[in-house]
Amino acid sequence: MLTLSSIHHIAIICSDYERSKRFYTEVLGLKIIREVYRAERQSYKLDLELNGHYVIELFSFPNPPARVSRPEACGLRHLAFGVDDIGKAAEELGKLGVEAEPIRIDEHTGRQFTFFSDPDGLPIELYQQ
Structure with a gap:
């Protein structure tokens, strides 16, 4: 059996980077650890923490496909x-x-x-x- 010590992070791909960045930082209050623009992927990667723990990677990609979220779809x-x-x-x-x-x-x-x-x-x- 694999021995895990904790959840390291959760990765989220958003459709509107600035809107989601504002939501996760200004509404939920997560703190920015680092923000990187990856030109080769036309993508931002925003690392966020909660109470000193790295919790979310927020990604932007050009034209990400929609993912079923509700009701009770298979997956996260x-x-x-x-x-x-x-x-x-x-x-x-x-x-x-x-x-x-x-x-x-x-x-x-x-x-x-x-x-x-x-x-x-x-x-x-x-x-x-």
Whole structure:
């Protein structure tokens, strides 16, 4: 069996680099580690961190094909971020112009959670820790 130590990062390809860069940094508050333009691929690569941990590689490519995201398509289902206060987090999203679904309760853990989407429709979950 392979021994893994952690998740290193999640890679996301966006359709509008500047719009997604703003969303992940100004709305979600991820910090930029580095930003590189790769001329040979006509692509940006933005490395983002959360609380000192490298978490997301945001890529842009010319004319990326659409990927089915919902409902329940095979593949990556969603990203989930832990929060201390789900109500406050959902309220803050609303102030930033991002609509979250109504807060629900996880029937197995009793914890609250909600979903919203990034600019390309990628589902993102907030889960109260």
